[in-house]
Amino acid sequence: MEAAAGAHFTGLRLDSLRLSSPSDPFSPSSAKAFPMPVDDSCDAPRQPFVIGVSGGSASGKTTVCDMIIQQLHDHRVVLVYQFGLRERGREIVLVPEKAMEAATGAHFTGLRLDSLRLSSPSDPFSPSSAKAFPMPVDDSCDAPRQPFVIGVSGGSASGKTTVCDMIIQQLHDHRVVLVYQDSFYCGLTAEESEHVHDYNFDHPDAFDTEQLLECMGKLKSGQSVNVPIYDFKNHRRCSESFRKVNASDVIILEGILVFHDPRVRSLMDMKIFVDTDADIRLARRIRRDTVERGRDVNSVLEQYGRFVKPAFDDFVLPSKKYADVIIPRGGDNHVAIDLIVQHIRTKLGQHDLCKIYPNVYVIQSTFQIRGMHTLIRDREITTPDFVFYSDRLIRLVVEHGLGHLPFTEKQVVTPTGSVYTGVDFCKKLCGVSIVRSGESMENALRACCKGIKIGKILIHREGDNGKHLIYEKLPGDISERHVLLLDPVLGTGT
Numbered sequence: 250m251e252a253a254a255g256a257h258f259t260g261l262r263l264d265s266l267r268l269s270s271p272s273d274p275f276s277p278s279s280a281k282a283f284p285m286p287v288d289d290s291c292d293a294p295r296q297p298f299v300i301g302v303s304g305g306s307a308s309g310k311t312t313v314c315d316m317i318i319q320q321l322h323d324h325r326v327v328l329v330y331q332f333g334l335r336e337r338g339r340e341i342v343l344v345p346e347k348a349m350e351a352a353t354g355a356h357f358t359g360l361r362l363d364s365l366r367l368s369s370p371s372d373p374f375s376p377s378s379a380k381a382f383p384m385p386v387d388d389s390c391d392a393p394r395q396p397f398v399i400g401v402s403g404g405s406a407s408g409k410t411t412v413c414d415m416i417i418q419q420l421h422d423h424r425v426v427l428v429y430q431d432s433f434y435c436g437l438t439a440e441e442s443e444h445v446h447d448y449n450f451d452h453p454d455a456f457d458t459e460q461l462l463e464c465m466g467k468l469k470s471g472q473s474v475n476v477p478i479y480d481f482k483n484h485r486r487c488s489e490s491f492r493k494v495n496a497s498d499v500i501i502l503e504g505i506l507v508f509h510d511p512r513v514r515s516l517m518d519m520k521i522f523v524d525t526d527a528d529i530r531l532a533r534r535i536r537r538d539t540v541e542r543g544r545d546v547n548s549v550l551e552q553y554g555r556f557v558k559p560a561f562d563d564f565v566l567p568s569k570k571y572a573d574v575i576i577p578r579g580g581d582n583h584v585a586i587d588l589i590v591q592h593i594r595t596k597l598g599q600h601d602l603c604k605i606y607p608n609v610y611v612i613q614s615t616f617q618i619r620g621m622h623t624l625i626r627d628r629e630i631t632t633p634d635f636v637f638y639s640d641r642l643i644r645l646v647v648e649h650g651l652g653h654l655p656f657t658e659k660q661v662v663t664p665t666g667s668v669y670t671g672v673d674f675c676k677k678l679c680g681v682s683i684v685r686s687g688e689s690m691e692n693a694l695r696a697c698c699k700g701i702k703i704g705k706i707l708i709h710r711e712g713d714n715g716k717h718l719i720y721e722k723l724p725g726d727i728s729e730r731h732v733l734l735l736d737p738v739l740g741t742g743t
């Protein structure tokens with residue numbers, strides 16, 4: 250395509266190439282005589298997405314780039330930087346999605362996985378032995394999922410509510426609720442009301458954090474809650490009315506001091522700090538408080554100088570260090586909001602274990618994969634069919650695993666004389682299989698990597714306390730190699 254789709258690409262030209270294709274389209278000699286378009290058809294001119302990564306020396310720019318590339322492993326990404334291409338190893342655990350689902354039911358423990366592994370039969374593929382050691386089946390996806398909790402902090406009038414509203418708008422296909430820290434203002438007593446101008450609404454003590462924690466705990470555990478309604482005009486909660494907040498996929502907790510208390514912070518999966526210039530915050534606050542909160546300009550300015558600014562410096566700004574994402578310019582920063590929404594979508598689509606263990610990759614299920622799982626989990630399956638479909642699934646796992654290895658850029662010249670910029674496989678590889686179940690994966694690895702060295706280890710577990718290495722035969726230079734550990738959990742689910 251690159252050759253055919255240069256400046257003069259026409260469908261006609263592609264057609265004529267196709268028509269002149271040789272009788273054996275796969276013969277290299279005929280490929281030379283009748284140059285076929287090469288496999289870079291996806292290289293048709295597209296606007297690349299260009300990302301600039303900046304930061305001070307040794308700030309972690311390269312590490313961040315590497316992590317982005319690792320996570321985008323199914324996309325074509327080039328990294329342009331001063332020091333050439335580098336390889337960086339990372340331990341990756343690959344788990345086929347259905348096995349993960351099975352392993353992460355309500356009662357998942359590492360112990361349970363281990364005990365299943367140790368009980369693995371002498372013939373790892375034998376359906377009868379799989380019957381003896383039943384695997385949990387995939388109905389655990391009905392288990393209640395943990396909501397994704399986002400904390401949004403920043404100075405008063407920085408644009409927190411605006412950013413939250415934009416996130417909610419963009420996440421329209423998910424159930425999202427917004428909880429305001431402001432709802433948990435203690436409110437003034439009659440005595441305090443007489444000296445309202447002396448009250449510091451920007452101090453952490455102005456909030457009922459215990460009640461906030463209780464509400465968030467309930468929401469996280471899937472219960473709905475009645476959140477108080479706070480009236481900024483008379484500085485009190487409405488005594489009779491509440492806002493009912495239902496349990497949801499995403500809970501956003503927004504407020505000036507939501508990062509201040511470590512217990513509140515620990516509830517959050519993602520922390521966003523809205524970073525807006527102080528002058529802009531003050532200007533917006535004057536406008537908002539005079540229009541919406543029944544104040545006059547003088548009282549806003551006085552409160553700002555006495556309480557809002559000092560509290561920002563003492564409590565809000567120091568909590569910025571806990572943020573995962575800092576949004577400069579608040580709601581005007583559409584790129585940041587887009588990124589956050591994409592991230593939330595990814596997390597929502599992710600298996601719960603991936604949230605805990607970021608190096609776990611769950612292979613996306615397809616109907617093909619589900620079909621194979623259905624077959625091998627069927628108690629009526631014959632041994633040859635079990636072996637055949639297990640082998641196909643194993644091959645997929647191995648191929649995915651190889652896809653996570655580092656690569657180096659490589660250019661080749663195509664039969665048409667054009668230069669194709671591709672990648673070179675990572676060379677220093679080996680497999681290590683756990684005796685005996687790991688042996689079921691060896692053939693797939695050999696089929697994918699010509700001449701790969703495969704070592705073996707036998708592990709024995711004593712009680713629950715530890716594993717003991719009984720036997721090992723590993724490549725002498727294993728420390729220089731990327732290791733694919735072959736450690737399947739086999740079973741039919743019957």
Ligand SMILES: Nc1ncnc2c1ncn2[C@@H]1O[C@H](COP(=O)(O)OP(=O)(O)O)[C@@H](O)[C@H]1O
Nearest residue numbers: 404405406407408409410411412533537580581
């Ligand atoms: N990007 C923006 N441009 C203009 N006005 C804004 C912008 N973001 C927020 N505002 C206005 O500033 C005021 C405070 O914004 P808000 O999102 O409520 O801040 P916070 O929740 O941090 O107090 C509101 O009146 C809002 O309409």
Ligand SMILES: O=c1ccn([C@@H]2O[C@H](COP(=O)(O)O)[C@@H](O)[C@H]2O)c(=O)[nH]1
Nearest residue numbers: 404405406431434450451481484505557
């Ligand atoms: O009775 C009250 C309660 C709070 N405030 C001020 O509100 C802001 C926090 O709300 P934002 O929406 O984040 O701006 C805080 O700075 C308090 O000073 C108030 O004036 N009266």
